Amino acid sequence: MNILFYLAAIVAVISTLMVILEFNPVQALLYLVVSLLSIAVIFFLLGAPFAAALEVIIYAGAIMVLFVFVIMMLNLGPQSAEEERPQHPGRLWFGPFLLSAALLAELVFVLRGGGGAVLHEVSPEEVGMALFGPYLLGTELASMLLLSGLIGAWHLGRGFRSAHWSKAGEKEEGLL
Amino acid sequence: MTPAGLLALLPLICLGAAAVLVMLLVAVRRTYTGAAVLTLVGLGAAFLTLPFTAGANPHRLFLLMLNGYTAFYAGLLVLAAAASVLMSFSYMSNYLQNREEFFILLLLATLGATVLAASDHFATFFLGFELLSVSLYSLIAYPYMTQGHIEAAIKYLVPASVSSAFLLFGMALIYAWSGQMEISRIGFQLRSIQSHAGHQWMIAGLSMIVVAIGFKLALAPFHLWAPDVYQGAPAPVTAFIATVSKGAVVALLLRLFTPADIQTGATLFYVFSLMAAVSMIAGNLLALLQNNVKRILAYSSIAHLGYILVAFLAGGARAIDAVTFYLVTYFIATLGSFGVISALSSPGREMEDLADYRGFSRRNPWLTGVFTVMVLSLAGLPLTAGFIGKFYLALAGVGAALWTLVIILVLTSTIGLYYYLRILVALFVAAPEGLRPEPPFSYSNTFLLALLTFLLFWLGVMPTPIIALIRTMVR
Numbered sequence: 001m002n003i004l005f006y007l008a009a010i011v012a013v014i015s016t017l018m019v020i021l022e023f024n025p026v027q028a029l030l031y032l033v034v035s036l037l038s039i040a041v042i043f044f045l046l047g048a049p050f051a052a053a054l055e056v057i058i059y060a061g062a063i064m065v066l067f068v069f070v071i072m073m074l075n076l077g078p079q080s081a082e083e084e085r086p087q088h089p090g091r092l093w094f095g096p097f098l099l100s101a102a103l104l105a106e107l108v109f110v111l112r113g114g115g116g117a118v119l120h121e122v123s124p125e126e127v128g129m130a131l132f133g134p135y136l137l138g139t140e141l142a143s144m145l146l147l148s149g150l151i152g153a154w155h156l157g158r159g160f161r162s163a164h165w166s167k168a169g170e171k172e173e174g175l176l
Numbered sequence: 177m178t179p180a181g182l183l184a185l186l187p188l189i190c191l192g193a194a195a196v197l198v199m200l201l202v203a204v205r206r207t208y209t210g211a212a213v214l215t216l217v218g219l220g221a222a223f224l225t226l227p228f229t230a231g232a233n234p235h236r237l238f239l240l241m242l243n244g245y246t247a248f249y250a251g252l253l254v255l256a257a258a259a260s261v262l263m264s265f266s267y268m269s270n271y272l273q274n275r276e277e278f279f280i281l282l283l284l285a286t287l288g289a290t291v292l293a294a295s296d297h298f299a300t301f302f303l304g305f306e307l308l309s310v311s312l313y314s315l316i317a318y319p320y321m322t323q324g325h326i327e328a329a330i331k332y333l334v335p336a337s338v339s340s341a342f343l344l345f346g347m348a349l350i351y352a353w354s355g356q357m358e359i360s361r362i363g364f365q366l367r368s369i370q371s372h373a374g375h376q377w378m379i380a381g382l383s384m385i386v387v388a389i390g391f392k393l394a395l396a397p398f399h400l401w402a403p404d405v406y407q408g409a410p411a412p413v414t415a416f417i418a419t420v421s422k423g424a425v426v427a428l429l430l431r432l433f434t435p436a437d438i439q440t441g442a443t444l445f446y447v448f449s450l451m452a453a454v455s456m457i458a459g460n461l462l463a464l465l466q467n468n469v470k471r472i473l474a475y476s477s478i479a480h481l482g483y484i485l486v487a488f489l490a491g492g493a494r495a496i497d498a499v500t501f502y503l504v505t506y507f508i509a510t511l512g513s514f515g516v517i518s519a520l521s522s523p524g525r526e527m528e529d530l531a532d533y534r535g536f537s538r539r540n541p542w543l544t545g546v547f548t549v550m551v552l553s554l555a556g557l558p559l560t561a562g563f564i565g566k567f568y569l570a571l572a573g574v575g576a577a578l579w580t581l582v583i584i585l586v587l588t589s590t591i592g593l594y595y596y597l598r599i600l601v602a603l604f605v606a607a608p609e610g611l612r613p614e615p616p617f618s619y620s621n622t623f624l625l626a627l628l629t630f631l632l633f634w635l636g637v638m639p640t641p642i643i644a645l646i647r648t649m650v651r
Contacts, residue, residue, distance in 0.1 A: 137185075137239045141291060141303040144192055148284040148307060151199070152314025155277045 004106055005045055011099050012038035018095065025071050029064065030096040034103070036060040041103050045110065050124040184242040186225035187250055188290060194218020195283040202276040211276040212265050215283055219258045222290075226251050230649060241296035241360065241431070244649035248500070249293040249427040252507060256419040257286040259511045259624055263518045264412035266618035270522045271319055278318055285311035285416065289424035298347045298357040301428065305343060305392070308421055309336040315416070316409040322524030328408020335401045339391035346384025353377040359428075363435030366444075379443055385432075386447060392425045395485070396454035399478045403466075406474035411518030411526060414470060418477050418514065419507045426484060426503060430496055437491060448489055452581055455482030456588040463595045470528045472595050473513055476554055479592060480506050486585050487569040490576035493651055498572035500646050505553065505565035505635060512550035512628040516543050519621040530598065535607020539614065544603050546625045553632050555596040556589055561635035 015035040022028040040055035131139050182189075198214050201207070230247035240246075261282060268275045288307030295301045313336070317329035347357070353375075356362050366378070387398065394402035406414050438445050459479030466472045484506075487498040520527040520543070527533070537544040553562035566589065573582040635642060 134238050135299060137237065138297075138299040138303055140192070141300065141307065144195070144284060144287060145303060145307045145310060147195070147199075148281065148288075148311045148314070151277050151280055151284075152310065155274065156314060156317055156320055158274075 004110065005042065007106060008038050008041040008045065008103065011102055012042070015096070015099050026068075027096075029067055029071070030093070031099075032067075033060050033064050034096045034099045036064070037100060037103055041106060044107070047121045050122060050127050180231075181237050181242075183228045184231060185237070185240075186228050187222040187247075187254070188240075188287065188294070190218055190222040190225060191254075191283060191287040191290060194221070195280050195287065198276070198280050198283065202280070206274070206276055208269070208275050211279045212261060215261050215279040216258060218283060219254050219261065219286070223251055223254045223258075226254075236296065239297040239300045240291070240294045242294060244651075245427075245431070246294040248646065248649040249423065250290045252504065253286060253289045253293060253420050253423055256423065256507050256511060257282060257289075257416065259515070259628070260412045260416040260420070262620045262624040263415060263511075263515050264410070265620045266615075267410065267412050267518045267522060268319075273319075273321065278315070281311045281315050281318070282416070285315065286420060289420045292424040293427035295428065296359050296431075298351070298359070301359065302340075302343060302347065304424070305388070306340060308424065309340065312336075312413070312417065312421065315413045316405065318413070319410055319523035324408040325410070328405045331401050331408070332405045335391050335398070339388040339398075342384045342391075343388035346381040346388065349377050349381030349384065353381065359432050360435060363432055366433075366436035382444065383447065386444075386451075389425055389429055390451060393422055393429075393481045394474075394478050395451045395481055396458045396478065397451070399455070399458065402478060403462075403471045403474040406477075407468055407470045407528065410523060411470070411514055411521050414473075415511055415514035415518065418473070418510045422477070422481065423503055423507065426481075426499065429488065430499060433488075434491075434496060438489065439491075445489065448485055449578075449581060452482045452485035452489065453584050455479060455485065456584050460588040460592045460595075463592070466595070467530045468528050469517060469530060469533065469599060470526070472530075472599065473510070473554075476592065476595070477506075477510065479588060480554070483566065483569055483585055483589070486578060486581045487572040489578060489581065490572040492576075494572050494575060496650055497643065497646055498568045500650050501639070501643060502565040502569050504642065504646075505561035505632075508628055508631050508635070509550045509553040509560075509562055512546060512625060512632065513554065515621065515625050515628065516547040516550070519543060519618065519625070520615055522615075530602045531608075533599070533602045534605055536603045538607055543625075546629055547603065548600055549629055549632060551596050551599050553636070555593050559633070559636050561632045561639070564636060564639045 012035055015031045015038060018031040019028045019035060022031060036055060036059045040052040040060070043049075043052035043055060194215060194217070197218070198211050201210060201214060226247045229242045229250065230244045236242075261279065264278060264282070268278055285308055288304045288309075288311060290304075291300055292304035292308060295304055309332075313329050313333050316332055317325050320326055350362060351357055354362065354365055356365065366382070389395075390398040391401075405417065409417065433444070436444070438448070456479050459475045459477075459482060463472050463475035463479070466475065484499055484502055487495050487502065489495075490498070517527060536547075549560065553560035556562040556566040566585075570582055570585060573585065
């Protein structure tokens with residue numbers, strides 16, 4: 001059991017380091033997906049399959065897709081497209097592939113009954129009972145936190161109006 | 177949740193509801209004055225419902241501790257937030273982009289600060305901490321089309337995120353060792369920490385939490401972000417960071433470490449003494465050569481938090497009284513100084529250079545008078561609240577025989593006089609040519625500054641009522 005944990009943890013550390021060290025944004029994103037998957041495997045090993053599933057669905061699934069969209073929409077131009085063209089074909093996918101293969105092997109091993117049983121498996125029902133029972137206030141506060149992030153992102157992400165006028169009568173040029 | 181528990185929660189509910197209501201108002205119709213008034217009404221409602229929180233028997237709602245202590249700190253934070261709202265009303269009035277969201281973010285940040293002051297569990301500790309930080313990122317960058325604000329927001333974002341990561345890691349280590357997430361119980365466990373096996377984990381976890389708290393309070397080894405952020409943030413937001421954000425963390429610091437009863441010679445004692453000493457020395461020395469009023473006030477606030485740590489280390493009930501009273505005086509003087517600065521500034525036109533204030537006494541005697549009094553209170557001169565506060569701090573320090581720290585406190589606050597006097601000298605020297613235009617008269621600013629000046633003298637001349645209030649509520 002411990003060995004499985006350390007294996008997943010090593011994968012997490014390596015992939016997270018690669019996210020920072022990689023120059024190519026798409027490749028960095030691939031490593032980020034692997035990093036999130038390895039966290040999900042750690043959750044699974046600790047007896048929280050629901051949290052593991054959420055990690056995969058929400059982070060590795062939904063949020064990563066948004067990241068990819070954003071990078072595509074940034075439309076970095078021909079120069080960055082040139083940089084993104086792989087100099088060594090095959091190398092691009094090899095690192096993330098190797099790391100996620102290790103995670104997959106681990107998962108298959110555990111699902112086939114290896115590695116011993118966990119102490120207590122937390123079911124989705126228990127998670128829901130905790131969130132809307134003793135931790136209700138925390139859940140409500142988390143919604144306020146999301147509201148704050150949403151309003152901030154909306155305000156800061158609106159972009160500049162073409163020009164605006166201050167009351168002193170001077171014209172200040174925006175960036176757009 | 178019982179009805180009594182809900183009643184005790186009313187201040188927090190008011191703050192959250194006010195944020196949502198302002199958002200709905202903005203969605204229906206954009207009125208700047210309406211949003212500001214609704215924000216003030218929400219803060220007022222939160223303040224008026226505080227007696228329910230302070231009620232006779234303390235309510236423990238598993239995640240929050242609601243008692244007199246919480247009510248006093250929440251009241252202080254809510255009033256300081258209302259002062260920031262009044263300041264920003266005239267400050268933002270010339271801003272021609274969307275201005276209403278500013279108040280929603282301010283309300284949410286206040287909610288975060290209040291939760292932090294009330295938290296009794298790592299979950300609410302972290303959520304309050306994050307709610308405060310996330311709202312502040314956007315508040316600092318709010319007038320983003322003018323230069324410097326985005327830069328300041330990034331400079332706040334990076335240390336604040338790193339400190340959140342430290343906080344989480346520290347919480348995980350403490351939970352792994354003690355199986356506890358409730359702050360008051362952890363405090364009691366700390367008392368006998370040396371006798372337990374494997375207490376190094378607890379110490380490691382606590383040091384990480386102390387790092388996070390140090391970032392938020394801008395204590396000396398973690399203060400590097402403070403001057404840049406103070407300079408780059410809009411003046412009312414700077415006032416908010418200097419008061420509400422720090423006050424909430426001080427409330428939490430007291431709640432976490434007062435039961436621990438840190439004794440002279442314990443590891444934590446040395447950690448905090450070092451932070452206090454370095455903050456006092458670095459804050460005061462680095463302020464000497466600054467030419468920007470907001471940066472001077474940033475360094476001065478680093479030093480003030482160092483002073484507060486001296487009384488905090490004294491321990492016991494007297495320490496809580498002294499820290500709380502000093503915090504009140506620091507709030508008044510800081511809000512007053514930034515109130516003057518923001519009365520003279522607007523987005524993109526911060527009046528922050530010392531040179532801008534040359535000859536200011538001729539042009540605007542009323543604002544000059546207020547600024548002078550506030551700065552003298554920060555310096556701790558008699559007749560102002562700052563003197564009584566500093567006296568109280570030194571008394572607590574002497575009572576616990578913390579001689580080294582008290583001597584550093586006295587010496588560094590003497591050095592501090594120099595840069596406070598530099599501000600005053602600038603105000604009263606002859607005016608140069610080519611002055612900036614005067615700001616228009618604003619009722620909200622005049623009311624706020626008059627009230628703060630009155631409070632400053634009242635606390636400086638007759639501090640007994642407020643000290644009695646602190647004693648009955650906070651203990």
